[in-house]
Amino acid sequence: MNICEQCGYHLKMSSSDRIKVSIDPGTWGPMDEDMISLDPIEFQSGEELYKDRIDFYQTTIRLTRAIQTGTGQLNSIPITIRCVLPEEHACTKELFYVSILTSLTTGGVTASFGKRVIEQTLNKTISEGSQAAEYLFHKGLFNLIVPRNPLKGILSELV
Template identity: 50%
Template structure:
Protein backbone atom coordinates (compact mmCIF):
# COMPACT_ATOMS: atom_id res chain seq x y z
CA UNK A 1 0.00 0.00 0.00
CA UNK A 2 3.07 2.27 -0.15
CA UNK A 3 2.90 3.03 3.58
CA UNK A 4 6.07 3.25 5.69
CA UNK A 5 5.90 0.33 8.10
CA UNK A 6 7.83 2.27 10.74
CA UNK A 7 6.16 5.71 10.83
CA UNK A 8 2.97 5.16 8.85
CA UNK A 9 3.81 7.84 6.27
CA UNK A 10 1.74 7.51 3.08
CA UNK A 11 4.00 7.50 0.02
CA UNK A 12 2.82 8.43 -3.47
CA UNK A 13 0.90 5.86 -5.52
CA UNK A 14 0.30 5.61 -9.26
CA UNK A 15 -3.24 5.55 -10.60
CA UNK A 16 -2.82 1.87 -11.53
CA UNK A 17 -1.79 1.05 -7.96
CA UNK A 18 -4.85 2.94 -6.75
CA UNK A 19 -7.10 0.86 -8.96
CA UNK A 20 -5.51 -2.29 -7.56
CA UNK A 21 -6.07 -0.96 -4.02
CA UNK A 22 -9.73 0.04 -4.41
CA UNK A 23 -11.19 -2.17 -7.16
CA UNK A 24 -11.76 -5.92 -6.88
CA UNK A 25 -9.32 -7.98 -8.92
CA UNK A 26 -10.43 -8.70 -12.48
CA UNK A 27 -13.39 -6.28 -12.46
CA UNK A 28 -11.74 -3.08 -13.80
CA UNK A 29 -13.33 -1.83 -17.03
CA UNK A 30 -11.56 1.31 -18.37
CA UNK A 31 -13.37 4.01 -20.33
CA UNK A 32 -12.20 6.38 -23.10
CA UNK A 33 -8.62 5.06 -23.16
CA UNK A 34 -8.20 6.17 -26.77
CA UNK A 35 -8.67 9.88 -26.03
CA UNK A 36 -5.40 11.81 -26.42
CA UNK A 37 -4.46 15.48 -26.18
CA UNK A 38 -3.70 17.52 -29.28
CA UNK A 39 -2.25 21.04 -29.25
CA UNK A 40 -5.37 23.24 -29.41
CA UNK A 41 -3.64 26.60 -28.87
CA UNK A 42 -0.36 25.63 -30.57
CA UNK A 43 1.61 26.18 -27.40
CA UNK A 44 5.25 26.96 -28.15
CA UNK A 45 8.08 26.20 -25.77
CA UNK A 46 11.82 26.52 -26.28
CA UNK A 47 12.41 23.49 -24.07
CA UNK A 48 10.02 20.98 -25.65
CA UNK A 49 6.92 21.25 -27.89
CA UNK A 50 3.70 20.39 -26.06
CA UNK A 51 2.87 17.46 -28.35
CA UNK A 52 6.35 15.99 -27.89
CA UNK A 53 6.00 16.31 -24.14
CA UNK A 54 2.69 14.45 -24.21
CA UNK A 55 4.25 11.68 -26.31
CA UNK A 56 7.17 11.46 -23.88
CA UNK A 57 4.90 11.00 -20.86
CA UNK A 58 2.79 8.43 -22.69
CA UNK A 59 5.89 6.32 -23.30
CA UNK A 60 7.29 6.87 -19.82
CA UNK A 61 4.12 6.34 -17.74
CA UNK A 62 2.23 3.99 -20.04
CA UNK A 63 -0.96 6.07 -19.93
CA UNK A 64 -2.56 8.20 -22.62
CA UNK A 65 -3.43 11.00 -20.19
CA UNK A 66 -3.20 12.14 -16.56
CA UNK A 67 -6.39 10.37 -15.50
CA UNK A 68 -7.86 6.88 -15.60
CA UNK A 69 -11.63 6.52 -15.65
CA UNK A 70 -13.78 3.43 -15.64
CA UNK A 71 -16.01 1.11 -13.68
CA UNK A 72 -15.27 -1.79 -11.41
CA UNK A 73 -16.49 -3.59 -8.35
CA UNK A 74 -15.73 -2.39 -4.85
CA UNK A 75 -16.33 -5.26 -2.45
CA UNK A 76 -18.61 -6.80 -5.05
CA UNK A 77 -20.58 -3.65 -5.91
CA UNK A 78 -20.25 -1.78 -9.19
CA UNK A 79 -18.89 1.77 -8.93
CA UNK A 80 -17.68 4.47 -11.33
CA UNK A 81 -14.26 5.79 -10.45
CA UNK A 82 -11.79 8.37 -11.71
CA UNK A 83 -8.18 8.42 -10.53
CA UNK A 84 -5.73 11.17 -11.45
CA UNK A 85 -2.03 10.33 -11.85
CA UNK A 86 0.47 12.94 -10.68
CA UNK A 87 3.26 11.20 -12.59
CA UNK A 88 1.72 12.38 -15.89
CA UNK A 89 2.55 16.10 -16.17
CA UNK A 90 1.78 16.64 -12.52
CA UNK A 91 -1.74 15.28 -12.94
CA UNK A 92 -2.59 18.50 -14.75
CA UNK A 93 -6.08 18.92 -16.25
CA UNK A 94 -6.36 19.65 -19.94
CA UNK A 95 -9.35 19.28 -22.25
CA UNK A 96 -9.00 15.48 -22.51
CA UNK A 97 -8.81 15.02 -18.75
CA UNK A 98 -11.87 17.23 -18.35
CA UNK A 99 -13.80 15.38 -21.05
CA UNK A 100 -12.99 11.95 -19.60
CA UNK A 101 -14.12 12.99 -16.14
CA UNK A 102 -17.31 14.62 -17.45
CA UNK A 103 -18.21 11.50 -19.43
CA UNK A 104 -17.67 9.36 -16.34
CA UNK A 105 -19.91 11.59 -14.21
CA UNK A 106 -22.64 11.54 -16.87
CA UNK A 107 -22.36 7.75 -17.18
CA UNK A 108 -22.66 7.34 -13.41
CA UNK A 109 -25.67 9.65 -13.41
CA UNK A 110 -27.45 7.71 -16.17
CA UNK A 111 -26.61 4.30 -14.72
CA UNK A 112 -27.29 5.33 -11.10
CA UNK A 113 -23.81 4.26 -10.05
CA UNK A 114 -21.90 5.47 -6.99
CA UNK A 115 -19.07 7.78 -7.98
CA UNK A 116 -15.56 8.12 -6.58
CA UNK A 117 -13.25 10.92 -7.71
CA UNK A 118 -9.62 10.61 -6.60
CA UNK A 119 -7.74 13.92 -6.83
CA UNK A 120 -3.97 14.19 -7.29
CA UNK A 121 -3.27 17.19 -9.47
CA UNK A 122 -1.24 20.34 -9.88
CA UNK A 123 -4.29 22.04 -11.41
CA UNK A 124 -5.24 23.23 -14.88
CA UNK A 125 -2.73 22.59 -17.69
CA UNK A 126 -1.19 25.85 -18.83
CA UNK A 127 -0.27 24.45 -22.27
CA UNK A 128 -3.98 24.52 -23.16
CA UNK A 129 -4.71 28.00 -21.84
CA UNK A 130 -8.33 28.92 -21.21
CA UNK A 131 -9.50 25.58 -22.64
CA UNK A 132 -8.09 23.88 -19.55
CA UNK A 133 -9.85 26.37 -17.27
CA UNK A 134 -13.16 25.64 -19.01
CA UNK A 135 -12.95 22.05 -17.72
CA UNK A 136 -13.52 23.31 -14.18
CA UNK A 137 -16.97 24.58 -15.10
CA UNK A 138 -17.77 21.63 -17.36
CA UNK A 139 -17.12 18.98 -14.71
CA UNK A 140 -18.80 21.05 -12.00
CA UNK A 141 -21.92 21.34 -14.19
CA UNK A 142 -22.01 17.57 -14.69
CA UNK A 143 -21.72 17.01 -10.93
CA UNK A 144 -24.64 19.37 -10.35
CA UNK A 145 -26.94 16.72 -11.85
CA UNK A 146 -25.35 13.91 -9.85
CA UNK A 147 -26.14 12.84 -6.30
CA UNK A 148 -23.81 11.30 -3.72
CA UNK A 149 -20.25 11.45 -4.91
CA UNK A 150 -17.17 10.82 -2.81
CA UNK A 151 -14.08 12.97 -3.32
CA UNK A 152 -10.76 11.57 -2.10
CA UNK A 153 -7.81 13.95 -1.77
CA UNK A 154 -4.32 12.51 -1.94
CA UNK A 155 -0.86 14.08 -2.06
CA UNK A 156 -0.66 16.54 -3.71
CA UNK A 157 -3.88 18.25 -4.78
CA UNK A 158 -3.74 21.89 -5.81
CA UNK A 159 -4.91 24.48 -8.34
CA UNK A 160 -8.07 24.40 -10.40
CA UNK A 161 -8.94 20.81 -9.47
CA UNK A 162 -9.06 21.67 -5.76
CA UNK A 163 -10.79 24.99 -6.52
CA UNK A 164 -13.63 23.45 -8.53
CA UNK A 165 -15.02 19.92 -8.55
CA UNK A 166 -12.57 18.76 -5.87
CA UNK A 167 -14.72 20.52 -3.30
CA UNK A 168 -18.10 19.48 -4.69
CA UNK A 169 -18.34 15.96 -3.31
CA UNK A 170 -21.16 14.99 -0.98
CA UNK A 171 -18.48 13.33 1.12
CA UNK A 172 -14.93 14.69 1.07
CA UNK A 173 -12.14 12.69 2.65
CA UNK A 174 -8.34 12.90 2.59
CA UNK A 175 -5.38 10.68 3.26
CA UNK A 176 -3.15 11.45 6.26
CA UNK A 177 -0.64 14.28 5.67
CA UNK A 178 -1.97 14.98 2.16
CA UNK A 179 -0.82 18.34 0.77
CA UNK A 180 -3.92 20.24 -0.37
CA UNK A 181 -4.09 23.86 -1.50
CA UNK A 182 -5.18 26.21 -4.25
CA UNK A 183 -1.71 27.71 -4.74
CA UNK A 184 1.50 26.17 -3.48
CA UNK A 185 3.53 27.60 -0.61
CA UNK A 186 6.30 28.93 -2.87
CA UNK A 187 3.88 30.62 -5.29
CA UNK A 188 1.97 32.33 -2.47
CA UNK A 189 5.13 33.59 -0.81
CA UNK A 190 6.58 34.90 -4.06
CA UNK A 191 3.33 36.59 -5.07
CA UNK A 192 2.24 38.10 -1.75
CA UNK A 193 5.66 38.39 -0.13
CA UNK A 194 4.24 36.78 3.00
CA UNK A 195 5.29 33.62 4.80
CA UNK A 196 2.84 30.72 4.73
CA UNK A 197 2.70 29.03 8.17
CA UNK A 198 4.16 25.54 8.23
CA UNK A 199 1.50 22.82 8.12
CA UNK A 200 -1.31 25.15 7.08
CA UNK A 201 -1.78 23.26 3.78
CA UNK A 202 -1.78 19.75 5.24
CA UNK A 203 -4.90 17.59 5.55
CA UNK A 204 -4.92 17.46 9.36
CA UNK A 205 -4.88 21.26 9.73
CA UNK A 206 -7.53 21.71 7.04
CA UNK A 207 -9.72 19.02 8.64
CA UNK A 208 -9.80 20.97 11.90
CA UNK A 209 -10.87 24.03 9.89
CA UNK A 210 -13.84 22.08 8.52
CA UNK A 211 -12.65 21.44 4.96
CA UNK A 212 -13.08 17.64 5.04
CA UNK A 213 -15.50 15.14 6.47
CA UNK A 214 -12.78 12.72 7.52
CA UNK A 215 -9.16 11.65 7.17
CA UNK A 216 -8.88 7.95 6.32
CA UNK A 217 -5.62 5.93 6.13
CA UNK A 218 -5.17 3.61 3.15
CA UNK A 219 -5.49 0.37 5.10
CA UNK A 220 -9.23 0.60 5.88
CA UNK A 221 -10.10 2.90 2.95
CA UNK A 222 -11.81 0.35 0.71
CA UNK A 223 -14.05 -0.89 3.51
CA UNK A 224 -14.89 2.65 4.62
CA UNK A 225 -15.92 3.60 1.07
CA UNK A 226 -18.15 0.53 0.88
CA UNK A 227 -19.84 1.42 4.17
CA UNK A 228 -20.37 5.03 3.08
CA UNK A 229 -22.20 3.87 -0.03
CA UNK A 230 -24.31 1.58 2.15
CA UNK A 231 -25.37 4.59 4.19
CA UNK A 232 -26.41 6.45 1.04
CA UNK A 233 -28.52 3.56 -0.20
CA UNK A 234 -26.43 2.57 -3.22
CA UNK A 235 -25.70 -0.93 -1.93
CA UNK A 236 -28.27 -3.23 -0.40
CA UNK A 237 -26.91 -5.02 2.63
CA UNK A 238 -25.96 -8.67 2.09
CA UNK A 239 -27.39 -11.29 4.43
CA UNK A 240 -24.14 -11.45 6.41
CA UNK A 241 -24.01 -7.66 6.71
CA UNK A 242 -27.66 -7.56 7.85
CA UNK A 243 -26.84 -10.05 10.59
CA UNK A 244 -23.81 -8.00 11.63
CA UNK A 245 -25.88 -4.81 11.72
CA UNK A 246 -28.54 -6.40 13.92
CA UNK A 247 -25.85 -7.73 16.26
Protein backbone atom coordinates in the same frame (compact mmCIF):
# COMPACT_ATOMS: atom_id res chain seq x y z
CA MET B 1 0.52 0.45 -0.91
CA ASN B 2 3.55 2.77 -1.07
CA ILE B 3 3.53 3.48 2.67
CA CYS B 4 6.81 3.78 4.56
CA GLU B 5 6.98 0.96 7.11
CA GLN B 6 9.15 3.06 9.43
CA CYS B 7 7.10 6.26 9.70
CA GLY B 8 3.78 5.63 7.91
CA TYR B 9 4.42 8.33 5.28
CA HIS B 10 2.28 7.84 2.18
CA LEU B 11 4.49 7.93 -0.92
CA LYS B 12 3.24 8.84 -4.39
CA MET B 13 1.12 6.18 -6.03
CA SER B 14 0.22 5.77 -9.70
CA SER B 15 -3.41 5.77 -10.76
CA SER B 16 -3.04 2.16 -11.94
CA ASP B 17 -1.74 1.08 -8.52
CA ARG B 18 -4.51 3.04 -6.80
CA ILE B 19 -7.11 1.22 -8.93
CA LYS B 20 -5.53 -2.15 -8.06
CA VAL B 21 -5.88 -1.56 -4.31
CA SER B 22 -9.32 0.08 -4.50
CA ILE B 23 -11.30 -1.97 -7.01
CA ASP B 24 -12.23 -5.63 -6.61
CA PRO B 25 -9.91 -7.87 -8.70
CA GLY B 26 -11.17 -8.59 -12.21
CA THR B 27 -13.92 -5.93 -12.15
CA TRP B 28 -12.10 -2.88 -13.60
CA GLY B 29 -13.38 -1.83 -17.02
CA PRO B 30 -11.65 1.24 -18.50
CA MET B 31 -13.78 3.88 -20.24
CA ASP B 32 -12.95 6.55 -22.81
CA GLU B 33 -9.68 4.87 -23.79
CA ASP B 34 -9.97 6.45 -27.23
CA MET B 35 -9.44 9.90 -25.70
CA ILE B 36 -5.80 10.98 -25.90
CA SER B 37 -3.79 13.96 -24.70
CA LEU B 38 -2.94 16.39 -27.48
CA ASP B 39 -1.09 19.68 -27.78
CA PRO B 40 -3.26 21.80 -30.12
CA ILE B 41 -1.62 25.11 -29.14
CA GLU B 42 1.97 23.79 -29.30
CA PHE B 43 2.63 24.75 -25.68
CA GLN B 44 6.25 25.06 -24.58
CA SER B 45 7.35 24.73 -20.97
CA GLY B 46 10.84 26.12 -20.52
CA GLU B 47 13.21 24.34 -22.89
CA GLU B 48 10.92 21.40 -23.50
CA LEU B 49 7.99 21.09 -25.89
CA TYR B 50 4.80 19.94 -24.17
CA LYS B 51 4.30 17.35 -26.93
CA ASP B 52 7.65 15.79 -25.95
CA ARG B 53 6.49 15.58 -22.33
CA ILE B 54 3.21 13.94 -23.44
CA ASP B 55 5.13 11.42 -25.55
CA PHE B 56 7.54 10.64 -22.69
CA TYR B 57 4.80 10.02 -20.14
CA GLN B 58 2.63 8.05 -22.56
CA THR B 59 5.60 5.78 -23.26
CA THR B 60 6.71 5.57 -19.62
CA ILE B 61 3.36 4.89 -17.93
CA ARG B 62 1.67 3.31 -20.96
CA LEU B 63 -1.43 5.49 -20.71
CA THR B 64 -2.68 7.85 -23.42
CA ARG B 65 -3.91 10.53 -21.02
CA ALA B 66 -3.37 11.87 -17.52
CA ILE B 67 -6.51 10.39 -15.97
CA GLN B 68 -8.15 6.98 -15.94
CA THR B 69 -11.91 6.51 -15.94
CA GLY B 70 -13.89 3.31 -15.74
CA THR B 71 -16.27 1.04 -13.92
CA GLY B 72 -15.63 -1.62 -11.34
CA GLN B 73 -16.75 -2.96 -8.02
CA LEU B 74 -15.84 -1.83 -4.53
CA ASN B 75 -16.46 -4.76 -2.17
CA SER B 76 -19.06 -6.05 -4.67
CA ILE B 77 -20.76 -2.63 -5.00
CA PRO B 78 -20.85 -1.35 -8.62
CA ILE B 79 -19.10 2.03 -8.97
CA THR B 80 -17.90 4.41 -11.65
CA ILE B 81 -14.67 6.39 -11.58
CA ARG B 82 -14.99 9.52 -13.71
CA CYS B 83 -13.58 13.01 -13.80
CA VAL B 84 -16.30 14.88 -15.68
CA LEU B 85 -20.09 14.95 -15.40
CA PRO B 86 -20.70 12.73 -12.36
CA GLU B 87 -21.39 15.54 -9.89
CA GLU B 88 -24.05 17.08 -12.14
CA HIS B 89 -25.47 13.65 -12.97
CA ALA B 90 -25.36 12.59 -9.32
CA CYS B 91 -27.26 15.72 -8.26
CA THR B 92 -30.03 15.35 -10.83
CA LYS B 93 -30.42 11.64 -10.08
CA GLU B 94 -29.87 12.19 -6.32
CA LEU B 95 -27.01 9.69 -6.34
CA PHE B 96 -24.23 9.45 -3.80
CA TYR B 97 -21.09 11.21 -5.06
CA VAL B 98 -17.65 10.89 -3.51
CA SER B 99 -14.61 12.94 -4.43
CA ILE B 100 -11.29 11.51 -3.26
CA LEU B 101 -8.45 13.99 -3.16
CA THR B 102 -5.05 12.32 -3.21
CA SER B 103 -2.59 15.15 -3.72
CA LEU B 104 -0.86 16.90 -0.85
CA THR B 105 -1.39 20.26 -2.56
CA THR B 106 -5.16 19.91 -2.68
CA GLY B 107 -5.62 20.92 0.95
CA GLY B 108 -3.79 24.18 0.36
CA VAL B 109 -5.90 24.93 -2.69
CA THR B 110 -9.09 24.22 -0.75
CA ALA B 111 -7.94 26.36 2.17
CA SER B 112 -7.26 29.27 -0.18
CA PHE B 113 -10.99 29.58 -0.81
CA GLY B 114 -11.42 31.49 2.43
CA LYS B 115 -14.22 33.95 3.14
CA ARG B 116 -12.20 36.96 1.99
CA VAL B 117 -11.17 35.32 -1.30
CA ILE B 118 -14.75 34.24 -2.05
CA GLU B 119 -16.12 37.71 -1.28
CA GLN B 120 -13.51 39.43 -3.44
CA THR B 121 -14.04 37.02 -6.32
CA LEU B 122 -17.85 37.16 -6.28
CA ASN B 123 -18.19 40.76 -5.07
CA LYS B 124 -20.66 39.47 -2.49
CA THR B 125 -20.72 39.17 1.26
CA ILE B 126 -21.09 35.60 2.42
CA SER B 127 -22.66 34.75 5.75
CA GLU B 128 -20.58 34.02 8.83
CA GLY B 129 -20.15 30.33 9.42
CA SER B 130 -20.89 29.37 5.82
CA GLN B 131 -17.54 27.60 5.68
CA ALA B 132 -17.76 26.00 9.10
CA ALA B 133 -17.53 22.22 9.16
CA GLU B 134 -21.00 21.96 10.75
CA TYR B 135 -22.63 24.10 8.04
CA LEU B 136 -20.92 22.17 5.25
CA PHE B 137 -21.85 18.86 6.88
CA HIS B 138 -25.54 19.86 6.92
CA LYS B 139 -25.19 20.67 3.21
CA GLY B 140 -23.86 17.16 2.56
CA LEU B 141 -20.10 17.66 2.72
CA PHE B 142 -17.91 15.73 5.07
CA ASN B 143 -14.18 15.56 5.18
CA LEU B 144 -12.23 12.51 6.25
CA ILE B 145 -8.49 12.02 6.30
CA VAL B 146 -8.13 8.30 5.71
CA PRO B 147 -4.91 6.28 5.39
CA ARG B 148 -4.74 4.01 2.33
CA ASN B 149 -5.01 0.74 4.23
CA PRO B 150 -8.62 1.15 5.46
CA LEU B 151 -9.81 3.40 2.57
CA LYS B 152 -11.53 0.67 0.55
CA GLY B 153 -13.48 -0.55 3.59
CA ILE B 154 -14.50 2.95 4.63
CA LEU B 155 -15.64 3.82 1.11
CA SER B 156 -17.77 0.67 0.87
CA GLU B 157 -19.37 1.51 4.23
CA LEU B 158 -20.23 5.02 2.98
CA VAL B 159 -21.70 3.73 -0.27
